[in-house]
Amino acid sequence: MNKPKFYHAGCPVCVTAEKELIAVIGADKIEVIHLGEDKGKIAEAEHYGVKSVPALVTTSGNVLHINFGAGIDDLK
Amino acid sequence: MNKPKFYHAGCPVCVTAEKELIAVIGADKIEVIHLGEDKGKIAEAEHYGVKSVPALVTTSGNVLHINFGAGIDDLK
Numbered sequence: 001m002n003k004p005k006f007y008h009a010g011c012p013v014c015v016t017a018e019k020e021l022i023a024v025i026g027a028d029k030i031e032v033i034h035l036g037e038d039k040g041k042i043a044e045a046e047h048y049g050v051k052s053v054p055a056l057v058t059t060s061g062n063v064l065h066i067n068f069g070a071g072i073d074d075l076k
Numbered sequence: 077m078n079k080p081k082f083y084h085a086g087c088p089v090c091v092t093a094e095k096e097l098i099a100v101i102g103a104d105k106i107e108v109i110h111l112g113e114d115k116g117k118i119a120e121a122e123h124y125g126v127k128s129v130p131a132l133v134t135t136s137g138n139v140l141h142i143n144f145g146a147g148i149d150d151l152k
Contacts (some may be wrong), residue, residue, distance in 0.1 A: 004100050020134040024080055024101055058096040065139050 003029060007045045008054040009036040017054040017066050030056075069072050077135050079105060083121045084130040085112040090092040093142050106132075 006021055008014030018032060033041050035053060045055075049063045056064045083098055084090030094108060109117050111129060121131075125139045130138045 016138055017140055020132075020136065020138050020140060023136070024105070024132075024134060029100070044108070056096075056100075057098060060096065062092055062096050064093055064096060064142050066142055 001057070001061070003030045003031045004053065005033055005057045005060055007033050007035055007041075007050050007057070010034055011053070013067050014054040021054070021056065077133070077137070079107045080135055081107045081109060081124070081133045082130065083111055083117075083126050083133070086110055087129075089143050090130040097132065101149050 048057045054066045122147045130142045
């Protein structure tokens, strides 16, 4: 993985977190994945250890869960 | 506020989050405040809306609570 991945589901908390993280990190340095629109990526997110969204998976594989938007099971 | 502020309390979750955020954002672009060592800053953190640590307060004033380390009331 060469960029941190930001997983979200379009909830208001997610959108705010996305805007803020892009502002802080830079749009070209973060990959944004909308799990509500791209359900095929849910298994990938779970594989990385994502338990809720929004979450940032760093290049070293740590998962930073941000606030608590929606449980990942609710997206399936 | 000209830099995002990262509040933490030295817990293992906080230390991981701090390392990861510094790696992603850059050490010169983030101010790190250890509320366990600098209890005078707790009121400031509360003023920004920090409810738990670790948390990142962005320059636009949004608070991103990361994981759930420790409730801020436990630090007092």
